[in-house]
Amino acid sequence: MKVAIFGRPFDRTFKDYILRFFDNLIQHNITILVHQDFYQFLINEINLPPKNIETFRKHFELKGDTDLMFSIGGDGTILDAITFVRDSGIPIVGINTGNLGFLASIAKDEIDNALEAIYTKNYTIEERTLLKLENPTTVFHDFPYGLNEIAVQKIDSAMIKVHVYIDDEFLNTYWADGLIISTPTGSTAYSLSVGGPIIIPNSGNFIIAPISPHNLTVRPIVLPDSSKLQLKLECRAVNYIASIDHRSVVINNTMDLKIERADFKIKLLRLNTTSFFKTLRNKLMWGADKRN
Numbered sequence: 130m131k132v133a134i135f136g137r138p139f140d141r142t143f144k145d146y147i148l149r150f151f152d153n154l155i156q157h158n159i160t161i162l163v164h165q166d167f168y169q170f171l172i173n174e175i176n177l178p179p180k181n182i183e184t185f186r187k188h189f190e191l192k193g194d195t196d197l198m199f200s201i202g203g204d205g206t207i208l209d210a211i212t213f214v215r216d217s218g219i220p221i222v223g224i225n226t227g228n229l230g231f232l233a234s235i236a237k238d239e240i241d242n243a244l245e246a247i248y249t250k251n252y253t254i255e256e257r258t259l260l261k262l263e264n265p266t267t268v269f270h271d272f273p274y275g276l277n278e279i280a281v282q283k284i285d286s287a288m289i290k291v292h293v294y295i296d297d298e299f300l301n302t303y304w305a306d307g308l309i310i311s312t313p314t315g316s317t318a319y320s321l322s323v324g325g326p327i328i329i330p331n332s333g334n335f336i337i338a339p340i341s342p343h344n345l346t347v348r349p350i351v352l353p354d355s356s357k358l359q360l361k362l363e364c365r366a367v368n369y370i371a372s373i374d375h376r377s378v379v380i381n382n383t384m385d386l387k388i389e390r391a392d393f394k395i396k397l398l399r400l401n402t403t404s405f406f407k408t409l410r411n412k413l414m415w416g417a418d419k420r421n
Contacts (some may be wrong), residue, residue, distance in 0.1 A: 130159050130196050130249075131160040131161075131162065131194055131195050132158070132159055132160070132161060132162070132195065132196060132197055132199060133162045133185065133191055133197075133198040133199070133213070133219070134161065134162065134163045134164065134167065134198070134199045134201065135163075135164045135167060135198060135199070135200055135201070135206065135209065135210045135213060136164070136167040136170075136200065136202050136206060136226075136289075137167070137226075138174070138199030139201065139202065139226035139309065140226070141174070143226050143237055144174075144240075146237040146240055147171070147175060147201065147226075148175060149241070150224070151177060151178075151182075151242065153240075153241065153244050154244070155180060157248060158290075158390070160183075161181060161182045162182075162184065162185050162191070162195065163183070163184055163185075164184070164185060164186065165185065165186045166186075167201070168182070168184050169182055173331070183285060184341065185213075186322075187227050188212065188217075190212045190218060191213060191214065191219065193406035195217075195219070196220075197212055197219060197220045197222055197247070197398060198213070198214055198219050198221045198222070198275040199221075199222055199223075199224060200221055200222070200223045200233060201223075201224045201226060202223075202224075202227055203225060203226065203227020203228060203229070203230060203233050204223070204227065204229065204231055204232045204233055205375055206223070206227070206233065207221055207223050207232045207397075208374040208375055210282075211274075211276050211395050214395065214396075215272065216393040218382045218396060220397065221395065221396065221397055221398065222235065222243075222247070222397070223235060224240060224243075225237075229412055231318075231408060232314070232397065232414055234399070234400075235400070238307070243400055246400050246401070246402075249400070250274060251400075251401055252398050252399060252400050252401055253398075253399045253400075253401055254396050254398055254399075255397045255399050256331065256395070257276060257312070257313075257314045257330060257331075257396075257397055258312050258314070258331070258333075258354055258390060258391070258394055259274045259275060259391035259393070259394065259395060260274065260275045260278070260279050260310060260312055260389070260390065260391065261274055261389055261390065261391040262279050262371075262386060263386070263387035263388070263389070264384060264385060264386055264387055264420055268380065269371075269373055269376065270400060273373065273374040275312070275315075276312065276314055276315065276370075276374060276395055277311065277312060277314055277318045277319065277374045277375050278309050278311040278318065278319050278320060278373075278374065279309075279310045279361050279371070279372070279388055280308065280310070280340075280371070280372045281307050281308050281362060281372075281385075282306060282307030282340065282369065282372070283306050283307060283364060283366070283369060283370070284351040284364075284369050284370055284379065285366050285367050286366070287364065288304050288343055288364075289304075289305065289307065289362060289363065289369055289382075290302055290303070290306075290362070290363035291303040291305065291360055291361070291363075292360070292363070293308070293337065293358065293360055294358065294360075294361075295352060295357070295358055296356055296357055297357075299411055300337075300350075301347065303339045303347060304342065304343035304417075305339040305341055305342040305343060307340035307341075307370075308337065308338070308339055308340065308360070309323060309336070309337070309338045309339075309340060310335060310336070310337055310358060311325060311335065311336040311338060312335060312336075312354075313328040313329060313330045313331065313332050313334060315329060315336075316328040316336055317409075317412075320336050323338050323339070323340050323341075323349075324336035324348075325349040326349060326351065327409070329383065329405060330405060333353060333354050333355075334351050334352065334353060334354055335351070335352055335353075335354050335356065335358075335390075336349055336350070336352075337350050337352065337358075338348065338409065353392030355386075356389075357389045358387065358389065359385060359388075360385065360386040360387075360388065361380065361385050362382045362384075364382050364405070367381060367382060368380060368382060369382055
């Protein structure tokens, strides 16, 4: 088995767990490929022994024989990880060293059991839909895809007007601080914070959710992910902010944006001991009595 590892710097309280993670891989004769920047952090901060470890820096250095990618960090780290796996079909599994962890669901004390499940193939591969942004700037040109959402936002104190068309039919003009186009995966992220609904993965939908709309009767709307969207912006400022997941850039307000479903999906590895509904209950504390 060959695995790639991508990660972000973590608190030293995770040092022993991460060292044990690498020891486990080495003991099972796993070929290890670590992103160069993360590898340097591991060498400097936790004295990771370099035995049997190779490095990579660019997405094209991940060879076709890579079985999966471990993402060590939080959900944001997984969003970075997809820019490396792209359409390769390499599944991503997240080890959570962050906070909430909807996508990075393996806790530090679950690492050994998770690895055993992976070795014995006791897991499920889930395919997640991505959004594609057309007419991107050079910042997004290399990878104009988002696992969570694509959003447009104002750059100053004035609201912006977003004219939205679905399959060439006019939907609405949103007077708001911005607009979020979300996947089911992103329904528990930025969209959720502005009152968007939670959508089950692979439900075949997108969400359009306004950010602080001027008209409070304008609510989030769910539409089929076969829809093709066009956004035309008006704003007092010359520019506005466009973002794909947590990557953002300033764009001129004369540029229309076209958004549609990507022609490939990202694979996420889920242990059979958990599920989307269990994650909702645990992470959002559904059913918990806050008085206790």
